Amino acid sequence: MSSHFRSILARIIWLQIVAFAVAAAAVVLAIYLLLNSTSVRFENQSLHVHAANIAKYLKQQPDGSLTFDLPSELRSYYANGLGGLTYAITDNDGHLLFSSTSGDVRIVKNPHTGRPTYFQSANRRRSYLASSLPVQVGSQQVWVQVTRNIRRPGLVTDDVIVHYLRHVGWFAIPIILFVLITDFFVIRRVLRPVVLASHKARTIDPQRLDVRLPTQDLPREVMPLVEMINQGLSRVEEGFRVQRDFTADAAHELRTPLSVLRMRIDGLEDREAAKHLRADVDAMSHVVNQLLEVAELDGVMLDPSETADLHRVCLDVVELLAPLALSQGKDIALTGSEEKVRVRGHTGMLIQAVRNLVENAVKYSPKGSTIEVRAEPRGIVRVLDEGRGISELEREKIFRRFWRRDRIQTSGAGLGLAIVARVVELHGGSVNVENRPTGGAAFSLDLSNALIV
Amino acid sequence: MARLLVVEDNEDLAGLLVQGLTRADFVTDRVATMADARDVLSRNQYSIVILDLGLPDGDALTLLRSLRTHDDPTPILILTARGTVRDRVEGLRAGADDYLVKPFAFEELLARLQALLRRPGEFLGKPLSVGNVTFDTAARQAFVDGAPQVLSAREISVLEILIRRAGRVVQKGAVEDQLYGLAGDVRSNAVEVCVHRLRKHLADVGATANIHTIRGVGYLIREIEP
Numbered sequence: 109m110s111s112h113f114r115s116i117l118a119r120i121i122w123l124q125i126v127a128f129a130v131a132a133a134a135v136v137l138a139i140y141l142l143l144n145s146t147s148v149r150f151e152n153q154s155l156h157v158h159a160a161n162i163a164k165y166l167k168q169q170p171d172g173s174l175t176f177d178l179p180s181e182l183r184s185y186y187a188n189g190l191g192g193l194t195y196a197i198t199d200n201d202g203h204l205l206f207s208s209t210s211g212d213v214r215i216v217k218n219p220h221t222g223r224p225t226y227f228q229s230a231n232r233r234r235s236y237l238a239s240s241l242p243v244q245v246g247s248q249q250v251w252v253q254v255t256r257n258i259r260r261p262g263l264v265t266d267d268v269i270v271h272y273l274r275h276v277g278w279f280a281i282p283i284i285l286f287v288l289i290t291d292f293f294v295i296r297r298v299l300r301p302v303v304l305a306s307h308k309a310r311t312i313d314p315q316r317l318d319v320r321l322p323t324q325d326l327p328r329e330v331m332p333l334v335e336m337i338n339q340g341l342s343r344v345e346e347g348f349r350v351q352r353d354f355t356a357d358a359a360h361e362l363r364t365p366l367s368v369l370r371m372r373i374d375g376l377e378d379r380e381a382a383k384h385l386r387a388d389v390d391a392m393s394h395v396v397n398q399l400l401e402v403a404e405l406d407g408v409m410l411d412p413s414e415t416a417d418l419h420r421v422c423l424d425v426v427e428l429l430a431p432l433a434l435s436q437g438k439d440i441a442l443t444g445s446e447e448k449v450r451v452r453g454h455t456g457m458l459i460q461a462v463r464n465l466v467e468n469a470v471k472y473s474p475k476g477s478t479i480e481v482r483a484e485p486r487g488i489v490r491v492l493d494e495g496r497g498i499s500e501l502e503r504e505k506i507f508r509r510f511w512r513r514d515r516i517q518t519s520g521a522g523l524g525l526a527i528v529a530r531v532v533e534l535h536g537g538s539v540n541v542e543n544r545p546t547g548g549a550a551f552s553l554d555l556s557n558a559l560i561v
Numbered sequence: 562m563a564r565l566l567v568v569e570d571n572e573d574l575a576g577l578l579v580q581g582l583t584r585a586d587f588v589t590d591r592v593a594t595m596a597d598a599r600d601v602l603s604r605n606q607y608s609i610v611i612l613d614l615g616l617p618d619g620d621a622l623t624l625l626r627s628l629r630t631h632d633d634p635t636p637i638l639i640l641t642a643r644g645t646v647r648d649r650v651e652g653l654r655a656g657a658d659d660y661l662v663k664p665f666a667f668e669e670l671l672a673r674l675q676a677l678l679r680r681p682g683e684f685l686g687k688p689l690s691v692g693n694v695t696f697d698t699a700a701r702q703a704f705v706d707g708a709p710q711v712l713s714a715r716e717i718s719v720l721e722i723l724i725r726r727a728g729r730v731v732q733k734g735a736v737e738d739q740l741y742g743l744a745g746d747v748r749s750n751a752v753e754v755c756v757h758r759l760r761k762h763l764a765d766v767g768a769t770a771n772i773h774t775i776r777g778v779g780y781l782i783r784e785i786e787p
Contacts, residue, residue: 366664442777
């Protein structure tokens with residue numbers, strides 16, 4: 109059944125319907141049996157009365173023989189079986205003495221007990237109840253046996269059962285429906301906290317591991333499950349925290365040795381070798397810095413009262429990265445709004461995001477091209493390059509951690525765009541990329557939701 | 562001559578810093594703990610303190626705060642592995658004048674030190690140079706390949722501000738301020754005209770430094786790569 113009804117509600121209602129059906133059948137059966145035994149008892153009494161009445165007309169003559177002088181109306185009553193009744197009178201040896209009709213109507217030939225006896229007998233077409241009463245007539249013992257054919261229409265028991273079903277049965281159906289409908293609402297109400305808990309569970313992701321499912325008002329039966337999930341979440345959160353701290357610590361510990369390495373390289377005699385080594389150290393430093401940025405962003409909460417100016421953010425980034433772009437023979441320009449573009453947000457983080465986009469654009473642009481950074485008054489920052497653009501296939505992947513366009517290329521940790529995505533997410537915005545009609549990629553940070561007008 | 566104090570517990574880094582700074586004509590003292598730093602600071606006057614934060618005897622921010630509460634104006638540059646935005650803000654709020662995160666380029670450190678020195682003319686005691694262009698800050702005279710150049714007062718001003726921050730962007734507003742400081746009217750495109758003339762002049766005399774325009778931001782002078 110569980111495979112048919114995944115819903116607790118459906119299971120309970122279904123089980124209740126089954127229970128109601130079984131109970132109803134049991135009640136009908138019980139009533140039938142009760143009524144049946146009652147009516148049999150009444151029948152037996154009535155047969156007994158008939159037998160006793162018949163016995164009154166038996167007389168012993170002085171010669172010892174028996175006479176049976178039944179009044180004519182009674183005789184004809186039994187003879188044509190109007191009441192379904194027949195009688196037979198037997199001596200102690202089982203010989204038939206008198207009978208209501210010409211044939212032998214006894215269903216039991218000779219019960220030799222000293223007290224009234226009741227029989228039931230049934231064949232294919234008929235069913236009989238019989239009472240055999242011992243009667244002492246003078247010195248002689250005889251048996252008066254009265255038999256009723258009960259397969260006659262209009263018998264009481266069947267009538268009562270049908271009557272019950274027809275009236276009481278119909279009366280029960282609305283009650284059952286009412287109970288089922290009440291069930292439905294009661295169960296839904298009881299399960300409401302479970303539904304709320306599952307809504308809460310939907311918000312859990314690696315960035316939101318502090319979420320715990322609410323246990324308030326939960327049914328006691330469900331509570332252990334939710335509590336265990338919460339405890340599991342705590343362990344997962346702790347695991348993530350340890351890992352994040354480890355990354356941050358490892359990156360942190362690398363900073364001083366990298367500084368030493370860089371200064372040693374600065375002191376080398378071979379200027380050409382020093383140049384290459386310095387580039388290597390700078391690349392490593394970049395990775396270390398990005399790892400720390402990611403670790404920091406994972407733990408951060410945004411102060412909703414803080415504001416930032418997107419024009420200023422872009423200005424700072426272009427100013428910061430212009431030397432890098434120029435050193436690679438690429439141009440960089442700030443366009444768009446020259447006024448403030450105020451948003452709710454954290455200046456430092458937004459600089460990180462835009463810087464990562466621009467660094468990326470610089471990295472993937474050909475020599476002699478221009479990278480354009482544009483802060484638009486609607487609260488959108490665009491970074492446009494003249495590189496080879498981003499294919500449809502790459503678009504889904506590039507915002508994941510450690511994804512890099514060119515796996516063989518060794519510079520860059522592939523964390524840059526993940527940082528962008530995280531910062532934008534914290535600000536309730538979105539980041540998109542499309543290809544420019546003229547070639548190259550256009551990244552846009554849409555922070556219009558955070559715009560202060 | 563500027564005298565520097567390096568507070569750094571990593572022996573390798575400290576040794577290399579002292580070596581590099583000495584080569585750049587700074588007189589440099591070095592200590593490894595906060596206690597020693599307090600001691601030498603109470604006895605000597607330094608032009609700049611380069612301060613590492615994670616020291617064996619504690620967080621050097623406490624040293625920084627106590628210096629500032631005692632109105633010690635010595636410029637302090639924090640040189641640390643702590644690089645989060647929060648760390649920077651905390652360091653600057655505690656009274657640091659600048660904040661540089663490891664790993665760093667030594668030229669970057671030198672440039673920051675130069676900016677921190679109140680009288681930049683004193684810096685290194687020798688002219689600033691980019692490529693074959695040199696600028697004597699004391700005499701306010703520019704040379705290309707050793708030959709003195711005849712430039713207008715505005716061109717000299719622009720060249721000075723650019724060459725002081727060689728390799729980095731100088732915002733257009735800062736250049737304008739430099740020019741407004743001089744007598745005479747400044748038209749809206751005065752800076753552009755001036756930069757254009759200066760650039761042309763440098764190119765004409767075979768300078769190996771070029772002034773780049775960063776559209777929307779400002780200007781930058783850097784050596785032309787061979």
